[in-house]
Amino acid sequence: MTELNLDQIKDRLIAERENLLNKLKENDLSIDDSETPDPVDLAVRNYSKNVMLAVSENESRQLLLINEAIERIDNEEYGSCQNCENPINPKRLDAIPWARYCLNCQELVEQGLLEED
Numbered sequence: 001m002t003e004l005n006l007d008q009i010k011d012r013l014i015a016e017r018e019n020l021l022n023k024l025k026e027n028d029l030s031i032d033d034s035e036t037p038d039p040v041d042l043a044v045r046n047y048s049k050n051v052m053l054a055v056s057e058n059e060s061r062q063l064l065l066i067n068e069a070i071e072r073i074d075n076e077e078y079g080s081c082q083n084c085e086n087p088i089n090p091k092r093l094d095a096i097p098w099a100r101y102c103l104n105c106q107e108l109v110e111q112g113l114l115e116e117d
């Protein structure tokens with residue numbers, strides 16, 4: 001195995017998770033459907049609501065990946081590709097600590113050649 005600093009990576013993942021959770025919480029609070037606004041206002045609101053939902057979806061997805069990465073650290077499985085099981089380049093993990101796949105497999109995912117759950 002490479003000399004990954006798992007403690008440090010875990011700290012980063014946990015900090016990132018806090019960050020995301022806070023963001024998601026803010027999004028929830030800022031949507032208020034209790035009054036009946038005029039149509040223009042409503043359109044604007046729907047628009048920003050959709051944008052926020054899209055953002056939340058990304059963030060929820062990232063949250064999932066972060067949780068998985070933390071689990072892999074706990075199970076001592078961290079750092080290997082979830083598809084081909086080769087070690088993931090440490091530089092890649094440094095940039096994206098919640099990365100699931102090595103670069104090759106990530107490319108397959110992006111080309112739609114590898115199914116993600």
Ligand SMILES: [Zn+2]
Nearest residue numbers: 081084102105
């Ligand atoms: Zn791989």
